[in-house]
Amino acid sequence: MSLLQIDRISKTFGGVQAVKEVSFELPAGQLLALLGPNGAGKSTCFNMLNGQTRPDSGSVRFDGRDITGMRPRAIWRLGVGRTFQISATFASMSVLENVQMALLSRERKLFQLWRPAACFYRDEAMQLLGQVGMAAQAQRSCAVLAYGDVKRVELAIALANRPRLLLMDEPTAGMAPGERNALMALVKQLVVEHQLAVLFTEHSMDVVFAFADRMIVLARGELIAEGDGDAIRRHPRVQEVYLGSGKSFETQPDVNAGGGAA
Numbered sequence: 001m002s003l004l005q006i007d008r009i010s011k012t013f014g015g016v017q018a019v020k021e022v023s024f025e026l027p028a029g030q031l032l033a034l035l036g037p038n039g040a041g042k043s044t045c046f047n048m049l050n051g052q053t054r055p056d057s058g059s060v061r062f063d064g065r066d067i068t069g070m071r072p073r074a075i076w077r078l079g080v081g082r083t084f085q086i087s088a089t090f091a092s093m094s095v096l097e098n099v100q101m102a103l104l105s106r107e108r109k110l111f112q113l114w115r116p117a118a119c120f121y122r123d124e125a126m127q128l129l130g131q132v133g134m135a136a137q138a139q140r141s142c143a144v145l146a147y148g149d150v151k152r153v154e155l156a157i158a159l160a161n162r163p164r165l166l167l168m169d170e171p172t173a174g175m176a177p178g179e180r181n182a183l184m185a186l187v188k189q190l191v192v193e194h195q196l197a198v199l200f201t202e203h204s205m206d207v208v209f210a211f212a213d214r215m216i217v218l219a220r221g222e223l224i225a226e227g228d229g230d231a232i233r234r235h236p237r238v239q240e241v242y243l244g245s246g247k248s249f250e251t252q253p254d255v256n257a258g259g260g261a262a
């Protein structure tokens with residue numbers, strides 16, 4: 001049984017059918033890309049998976065349990081994490097403190113602080129920072145970090161809740177190609193080593209084809225294709241949807257040099 005099972009979820013806003021009867025599955029240990037042009041319904045799908053939006057119909061099952069319509073915090077506590085395009089770190093705090101705060105939040109201790117956050121979960125926070133390659137920068141303020149490093153801290157924050165499924169909203173947006181590949185190689189490593197399931201949206205096709213195990217493509221709210229890189233590249237409806245969008249389904253050799261597994 002797959003960790004995540006989506007069965008015919010739909011959502012309409014006013015007269016707009018944002019998502020229409022979309023079904024797919026995601027097993028543990030897999031990196032699945034959710035693709036589609038602007039307005040295809042990707043964010044609405046994400047929002048229905050983590051409880052921000054209630055589907056009009058259909059069901060979302062996580063680890064065999066029906067989580068359709070549950071509140072975001074309850075879904076998060078079950079082990080569904082999410083990273084956003086906009087930075088979720090506190091710029092005024094250090095890298096370490098940001099992760100310590102995330103650990104405090106997991107243990108519901110944020111509102112019981114009688115000592116500074118810096119006193120709590122130091123070892124566990126350092127271990128998480130080690131996982132994302134940020135231990136050496138633990139004492140630096142998040143405000144002075146390079147963009148790619150902020151993304152690593154965000155990943156550590158998301159991992160603090162020990163998610164089994166991680167939803168990543170355009171994880172490499174705004175990054176240079178080298179930074180993108182480094183971040184996604186790290187995500188891929190976490191997927192393999194921790195049997196994490198990751199669903200991500202991404203506009204960079206190079207990243208998708210280099211790192212995703214599988215892809216699903218939405219257009220106007222409907223799932224039009226599903227498969228590995230070759231199947232998606234060759235799919236006539238995908239080519240049709242992306243034709244004229246300026247996106248290419250050919251990977252760039254320089255970008256993938258030294259990249260992760262496909």
Ligand SMILES: Nc1ncnc2c1ncn2[C@@H]1O[C@H](COP(=O)(O)OP(=O)(O)OP(=O)(O)O)[C@@H](O)[C@H]1O
Binds near residue numbers: 042
């Ligand atoms: N809260 C909302 N109210 C009204 N319409 C909405 C709302 N959220 C999404 N939509 C509409 O639903 C459709 C799907 O939007 P969605 O944001 O899910 O697409 P997307 O694939 O994430 O797009 P992008 O890549 O541009 O972020 C669009 O037509 C959008 O205008």
